Amino acid sequence: MDLETLVLMRRVRDRIDREYARPLDLESLARGVHVSSGHLSRQFRRAYGETPYQYLMTRRIERAMTLLRRGDLTVTEVSLAVGCQSLGTFSTRFAELVGVSPSAYRAAGAEVLPGMAPCIARRITRPVRNREAGAATAP
Known part of the structure; x- marks a missing residue:
């Protein structure tokens, strides 16, 4: 190229x-x-x-993960805030990249601890691309 x-x-x-x-x-x-x-x-x-x-949806899901960890918005509000017009498409893509539904992700709580370096927080919360969530979590 x-x-x-x-x-x-x-x-x-x-x-x-x-x-x-x-x-x-x-x-x-x-x-x-x-x-x-x-x-x-x-x-x-x-x-x-x-x-x-795919890249756009990954960016939207990354932002959605941050908003869901905050916990002050509903899943629908998060979906709209990141630019998704369809809650179904948002939920499906979220589950593909993260491995759990948006509701389950929010319910599980934040993986980020207070005082954690932003670079570490970004690394552990970054969604897996290209439908690899299942493969990444398998033993």
Whole structure:
């Protein structure tokens, strides 16, 4: 992959990181870097190992995990706060990445302890990508 393409893919990834809670679709992401949606999807997967949609959902689930640990919002409110329009899609994707439902995750309590370094907290709470939650928790 050439440097120019990598720069474009980084722009797309940065936009997803900034605007994860907004409605984002492949076409608007592609327009933002002046490529076709098919080209964007192929190149993004090549650069990052997942499609832009998968990456977006991972970002949303990461944020949702933080909001659920806080405990002051319902699962529906968290789903809407991270930009998911469908509670069913949110719950399904959450379970795929985290290994438990959003309600079960919130009920289990925070894994993060007061005073824990942010880098450690981020590492232990990061969702597993690409449907590997079951494989990651298996002995």
